[in-house]
Amino acid sequence: MSAPADTGTAVLRAAALRIRRHIVGMCAGATGGHLGGSLSIADILAALYFRVLRVDPAAPDDEDRDVFLLSKGHGAVALYAALAVRGFFPEDELAGFAAPGGRLMAHPVRAVPGVELPTGSLGHGLALGLGFACAARLSGGPRRVYVLLGDGELQEGACWESAMAAAALRADRLTAIVDRNGLQLTGPTERIVPLEPLADKWRAFGWEVREVDGHDLEALPPALLAGPSVPGRPVAVIASTVKGRGLPYAAGRVESHYARLSERALARAYRALDRPGQEPT
Template identity: 40%
Template sequence: MQTATMPVTRLEVTALKVREHIIKMSTNGGCFVGASLSAADLIVYLYSEFLNIHKHNLDDPNRDYLFLSKGHDVPALYGTFAELGLLDPDRLKNHLSLDDNIYWHPNTNIPGIEFHSGSLGHLPSVAIGVAIDIKIKGGTNKVVCIMGDGELNEGTCWEAALVANAYKLDNLIFVIDRNQFQANMATEDLIPLEPLHDKFTAFGAAVKRINGHDFEALHEAFSAYPFQPGKLNVVIADTIRGKGLPSIERRADRWFCNFNTAEVDDLLKELHGEHLTQLISETLMVR
């Protein structure tokens, strides 16, 4: 992995296109749009800059692995695949069609999907199994498991953290999409998670907490991998549900959405307007 200055503009453009795909998949049956938008930057960064995964090495045992445990965010993964050449973009039009395998959760019939997910709390353990196998074989593959913050209410996630540290799996990274919501309720109003950094540290992990929408911050954090020898790596990425669409950001009722065509068109306009405003603001700050 290169540690030079980040190509932030390219990553921002890719993330914008991924968000376009997510919005377009939120009609004709809908998708989990809010959480997918919160995870888009994380997934774009990981596949673009950190992981050795591309369209030519999907069957190579020496590739890296990403497990999307919060499987309802798969529109962000599909969109990233489409932008990076792992998936024909035209197939995204088949979302929820009986003629394809592109639907609400990951399906291994889509090249690049490592494991089915949807029921929360399961993939950390699957990722552990792969990480142990890599250790036994003396490999250098990286294993990333993206989890939701609400998913951390599942006890299996914390059992996985204990096991990962017991086996000194410093080749494994848990990435927590900390968008502050579980389904249609704020996490801290249901089962409070904070202080999340301290909890993972108490379970033996090496933890970093960052802005999950800041590509420079993501690069700085992941460039330090492994964070400490012999310890599970944990990245808590603070994100915004519905990121990029102010009209639905941080809204508990915008977890799953099924917009009509006119609404999708309006949201795409909003997305581009928000992106332009952000770029102008960043330019003025630099000056």
């Protein structure tokens, strides 16, 4: 099993757009959805699923596959969209998001092909990823493990407990990605419980840190693909992102956190996403 070939940023851009279109579509359903924080990770997921992760939709349980965990489980609509676009299940099923009796719950569930473990209660993903990484080291094989965290999620103490343990266990198969969109439910992280200096924090916890534009589809793949420069170090990729990215009227606004889009708003969103030059800058 190998990572997808480097087909260039055009393919990633097309995948990211498709993921965003599905995100807004799901957020126009009966329950609405976590719009802003899903749009902020769309490019990261496109880079992961179309360039970085060694996964095979035809063999989702392959023993050597790379593992991705969405620790910020409220970004489920983005994950479902990425998995469907990548071919883990039909894109048609996304129309059933949050429908009674269905499997597409508002936080990721294992019943959905490609979802490794359920997440949603914040602060769990890094320990789970560390477990996969420890197992992979003991088993041998090429597996790498990626955990995508929200920046607000880092206010959960368990993240730092696991970060400390990962460095102690020299878990260099583990990469944490921080969706640094700067906003949590009620406002800016820096006004609620500040995280800065965030890169220094990860470094102090024994991680190798890379800072990248989380919407730059040329910069994301190399930042995610490269192992640590020093053996034994886990890698933290701090991805600067914009909450609500792709919808100019929602981007960077705390109100984008959760939305139920009307039919009219959905049409407006599709128009915004499809506008040439909108994705990415």
